[in-house]
Amino acid sequence: MKRIVYREWRIPPSRYWSLLALLAAVIGIAGLSTLYVEHHGHWVTGMNNSVVWGMPHVFAVFLIIAASGALNIASIGTVFGRTVYKPLGRLSGLLAAGLLVGGLLILVLDLGRPDRLIVAMTTYNFSSIFAWNIFLYTGFLAVVIAYLWSMADRKGWPYNYSIGSFAMVWRLALTTGTGSIFGFLVGRDAYDTAILALLFVAMSLAYGLAIYLLVLMFSFNEDQRPLGEVMLKRLKNLLALFIMVMLYVVLVYHLTKLYGAKYNDIEHFILLGGGVYTLMFWFGWIIIGSIAPLVLLYHPDYSQDRNWIATACGLTIAGGFAAMYVVIIGSQAFPINMFPGKTIVAFGAMTEGNLIASYLPSLPELLLGIGGVAVALFITAVGVRVLQFLPESLADNVIDPHYKAS
Amino acid sequence: MTYASHSHSSPDAIDTPDSIDAVDTDRRQFLHYAAAGVATVALGGGAVLTTLTATAEPRTTPVTSTHRWGMLIDTTKCAAGCDACVTACERENGLNLQQSPTDDAADWADQQSAWIRKVTLRDNLTGQVTQLPLMCQHCAEPPCVDVCPTGASFKRADGIVMVDRHTCIGCRYCMMACPYQARSFVHQPVAQKLTQVPRGKGCVESCNLCVSRRDDDRQTSTACADACAASGQGAIVFGDLNDPNSPLHQALAQVNSRQIRQELNLNTGVRYAGL
Known part of the structure; x- marks a missing residue:
């Protein structure tokens, strides 16, 4: 492999500032939405006492697991010694940090009392996986910054492998912890299983890589930097592999739940009779978000076309949001099974026929979520512009020592 | 923080929008005085003492596991x-x-x-x-x-x-x-x-x-x-x-x-x- 040269992102200033302005505007609107919700209270959202976590959590959890998945690319280069992936490491770290900050901001701003953030940072209950996650998230940022230093600074290079290995363990812990936020909930039928931790790890690999690939292709394309077929083929094959791993864990999750009669009702709800949630599961998560990208990524013609690869990434990401919608909201919408063998005719103000909790995302919460995505992209855009995160070239002859022009 | 002095008045006494903080205090006092007055007339001095001291005090000792x-x-x-x-x-x-x-x-x-x-x-x-x-x-x-x-x-x-x-x-x-x-x-x-x-x-x-x-x-x-x-x-x-x-x-x-x-x-x- 030739020596890799990293350079700042040099797209024309007008284009760059337009991009930043657009992202800043989206962030600004999200900020206003937050103020609106915090001023009036959460009644202006679609959330209620049954569906207590809504659209902000769909975005936040997606971004947080994607953050750890995005760091995976750096790990492949550092920990597993795949030199081809080493030039991708810096962007991997930057994107991971950006995605995490975006996700965390959404979580914090959706709190009932975001002004009490200092309480959350000073008062801990260590039996709470949520409290542990606060450390996992902030620690992740610190580890990523150290990792970036070890990649970019000669003084840090000797520590690169150690820090890289530590970062990989940390990111696995982070995704396991995030999955466990749901997996440790014994009271709800859709949760209460440790396989959710694995599912979140698998999802993070796929969604993190899909976002990474899109950002890489976009930034290289805008700056006319060469991105060779060898690199692209590896990454798209890796994405396909990760999607298949995720599908496998989804299958095992549902088989686990289907095996016990105890969970028949929730499985029936998600897989067959849950209306929008069933649609989200089959059409959003499985068909659009998994099968379609796999077809595109392995199709003899489409898989050679960059636009189709980008499309596959986009579909995977869309599927990721559908997955989060099913896992987070669908699972809450289904009534808690408190009285086996009995039908709930009335539950407070809710009556038979309307016991599936209603949830309709409101505009402010949607804008808050989109704002989190914009924050992630804003951090990435600023990072690549001011520091040397992007390699000048990922052309085949640069990254592959055995490359021979045919 | 005051505790539960309301609970000596009838449940209806707090079933009004004016049962919030300041207004509620006046109303409570009124009820206490009224109760004290009625008690004075009906039962005599000993009962007055009971009524006047029957205002809940904030808990001064820690909660224990004696009760569940x-x-x-x-x-x-x-x-x-x-x-x-x-x-x-x-x-x-x-x-x-x-x-x-x-x-x-x-x-x-x-x-x-x-x-x-x-x-x-x-x-x-x-x-x-x-x-x-x-x-x-x-x-x-x-x-x-x-x-x-x-x-x-x-x-x-x-x-x-x-x-x-x-x-x-x-x-x-x-x-x-x-x-x-x-x-x-x-x-x-x-x-x-x-x-x-x-x-x-x-x-x-x-x-x-x-x-x-x-x-x-x-x-x-x-x-x-x-x-x-x-x-x-x-x-x-x-x-x-x-x-x-x-x-x-x-x-x-x-x-x-x-x-x-x-x-x-x-x-x-x-x-x-x-x-």
Whole structure:
């Protein structure tokens, strides 16, 4: 492999500032939405006492697991010694940090009392996986910054492998912890299983890589930097592999739940009779978000076309949001099974026929979520512009020592 | 913070929007003076002394595990169409002061705070209908306490599970974790509240077994149990699970009772008979 040269992102200033302005505007609107919700209270959202976590959590959890998945690319280069992936490491770290900050901001701003953030940072209950996650998230940022230093600074290079290995363990812990936020909930039928931790790890690999690939292709394309077929083929094959791993864990999750009669009702709800949630599961998560990208990524013609690869990434990401919608909201919408063998005719103000909790995302919460995505992209855009995160070239002859022009 | 001085006045005394802080104090004082006056006329000086000192003082000693408060709910006595417990709970805790910020009644139905829900069940095999009130079950091993990141959701030594409104950050993880859907999030600004029940937008709340009454040794029941008895049903028995001589303990000894979601092994403080 030739020596890799990293350079700042040099797209024309007008284009760059337009991009930043657009992202800043989206962030600004999200900020206003937050103020609106915090001023009036959460009644202006679609959330209620049954569906207590809504659209902000769909975005936040997606971004947080994607953050750890995005760091995976750096790990492949550092920990597993795949030199081809080493030039991708810096962007991997930057994107991971950006995605995490975006996700965390959404979580914090959706709190009932975001002004009490200092309480959350000073008062801990260590039996709470949520409290542990606060450390996992902030620690992740610190580890990523150290990792970036070890990649970019000669003084840090000797520590690169150690820090890289530590970062990989940390990111696995982070995704396991995030999955466990749901997996440790014994009271709800859709949760209460440790396989959710694995599912979140698998999802993070796929969604993190899909976002990474899109950002890489976009930034290289805008700056006319060469991105060779060898690199692209590896990454798209890796994405396909990760999607298949995720599908496998989804299958095992549902088989686990289907095996016990105890969970028949929730499985029936998600897989067959849950209306929008069933649609989200089959059409959003499985068909659009998994099968379609796999077809595109392995199709003899489409898989050679960059636009189709980008499309596959986009579909995977869309599927990721559908997955989060099913896992987070669908699972809450289904009534808690408190009285086996009995039908709930009335539950407070809710009556038979309307016991599936209603949830309709409101505009402010949607804008808050989109704002989190914009924050992630804003951090990435600023990072690549001011520091040397992007390699000048990922052309085949640069990254592959055995490359021979045919 | 003042505790439960209201509880000597009749329940109706707080069932008005003007039962909020300042106004409420005046009204309470008036009621006390009125009661004292009536007592003076009727019973003489000795009774005056009793009446004047019968104002609850804030608890000065720590809560201990000597008591474990709990309830037995006999579903066979819980009447269809009766919501006396729900109404009493709302009045006791100022939930009746909630005002809907939205015109959408369906939205509000699931966004307003409900500390007790009246639940109706139909047996899938026999069609038998069962009524019961469902509130925080005051688990000995409460999942909501385990998951709360700041420790705002906590269990007192006497078994009451409640929320410290001052450290709750409104993350709602406890609501995700509660197996009974017993908790409510305050979705709207709280314009009116009772002195002894601090409530506020953005925090989670739930049944606390009328905790301000628990800190007043002369109070022996909860608003819901009182209302249920007054309505003639007597389906709710409140008391001390630790005290073998308590009416609750004796009632539990006489009937077969169970915990809702017993398989979770949470050792709930609220037990149900006839379910």
